[in-house]
Amino acid sequence: MNTSAILFPGQGAQALGMGGWLCENHSSAADLFAQAGEILGYDLRSICENGPIEKLNSTEFCQPALFVVGIAAATVLESEQPDRIHAIGGAAGLSLGEYTAVCFAGGLEFADAVRLVQKRGQAMQAASDAAESGMASVLGLDLETLQGLCAQCREGDEVLQTANLLCPGNIAVSGHKSAIEKLIPVATEAGAMKVIPLSVAGAFHTPIMQSAVETLKSALDDITITDTRIPVYSNVDAAAHTSADEIRDLLSRQVVGPVLWEASIRRMMDDGFDRFEEIGTGRVLRGTLKRINRKANTDGFGDG
Numbered sequence: 001m002n003t004s005a006i007l008f009p010g011q012g013a014q015a016l017g018m019g020g021w022l023c024e025n026h027s028s029a030a031d032l033f034a035q036a037g038e039i040l041g042y043d044l045r046s047i048c049e050n051g052p053i054e055k056l057n058s059t060e061f062c063q064p065a066l067f068v069v070g071i072a073a074a075t076v077l078e079s080e081q082p083d084r085i086h087a088i089g090g091a092a093g094l095s096l097g098e099y100t101a102v103c104f105a106g107g108l109e110f111a112d113a114v115r116l117v118q119k120r121g122q123a124m125q126a127a128s129d130a131a132e133s134g135m136a137s138v139l140g141l142d143l144e145t146l147q148g149l150c151a152q153c154r155e156g157d158e159v160l161q162t163a164n165l166l167c168p169g170n171i172a173v174s175g176h177k178s179a180i181e182k183l184i185p186v187a188t189e190a191g192a193m194k195v196i197p198l199s200v201a202g203a204f205h206t207p208i209m210q211s212a213v214e215t216l217k218s219a220l221d222d223i224t225i226t227d228t229r230i231p232v233y234s235n236v237d238a239a240a241h242t243s244a245d246e247i248r249d250l251l252s253r254q255v256v257g258p259v260l261w262e263a264s265i266r267r268m269m270d271d272g273f274d275r276f277e278e279i280g281t282g283r284v285l286r287g288t289l290k291r292i293n294r295k296a297n298t299d300g301f302g303d304g
Helices: 020-025 027-040 044-050 053-057 059-080 082-086 097-104 110-129 143-153 177-189 207-221 244-256 261-270 284-292
Strands: 004-008 088-093 133-139 160-167 170-176 194-197 275-279 297-301
Touching: 004 059, 004 097, 020 027, 020 044, 020 059, 027 044, 027 059, 027 110, 044 053, 044 059, 053 059, 059 082, 059 097, 059 110, 059 275, 059 297, 082 088, 088 097, 088 261, 097 110, 097 244, 110 207, 133 160, 133 177, 143 160, 143 170, 143 177, 160 177, 160 261, 160 284, 170 177, 170 207, 177 194, 207 244, 261 284, 275 284, 284 297
Parallel strands: 004 088, 004 275, 275 297
Antiparallel strands: 133 170, 133 194, 160 170
16 A cells, blocks of 8 residues: 555644745646636635735635645645655545545545535534634643543533644644633643634534534535545544545534544554655644654645
8 A cells, every 4th residue: 555645734724825836836726726716706816825814714715725725735746746646545634624635535526625615614604603612722731631621611501622632732622712711721720831722713623513514414415425546534533434425424523523633643654654745734734743653754745
């Protein structure tokens, strides 16, 4: 088997200017942005390059932006260094990045995927608007301790739970803002090095997103998903999947379930993957890889 794996970032990796180098230097990337813009009904390239940042950070715009940058970067890399792409035998993506991974792996056509992530972003933005909620990254605490603190800080019907299990000592919590505010001093007192609010619209990967599930299920039912040519490791169960039916089900469940990123990477390593390519924008995923295994062989491609 090919022992390289491709990884795609999720929301939070966005930055003004992303995709600019790709589009300026490669017509294939510019063409993908133009195609996406026609589907979305707005100039996605302009938002990525010029913002304003408040608009780029909005879930509705951020998710299609990250998806298109990821596919554009993979397309350019294949044309420039085909051996790197052809060596890839598995894929994974963090939250929204899992959609990019499925598209790269052949499970979704580009145009269908753009429509799908647009609807996902809109549905998650609507769910976020209905509740004062958010996410925060907690550095320096183990999972069991943090889960206990979340339970301690929840009151009444408040939601507060671990949501993104990224790597040792880096776990994102998600829930009502009132509960997150209570958690910050409690986590610091318990030994957390930092608690950092994240630039996301709401409490992703919690029951607060439940209203987005039906919208997403309907959108998934309306498009064609095919079996993938390489396995995609799911955020939901950290297992490899190629079946279209399994992938469709997992993508609908993903928005309310925790992201098992560390478990996914460890499973990929156990399955023989020894090189990881982070494709798109930023270096967040390479950072998590080094925390999971400091000897991990990593590289990246995307913003020049």
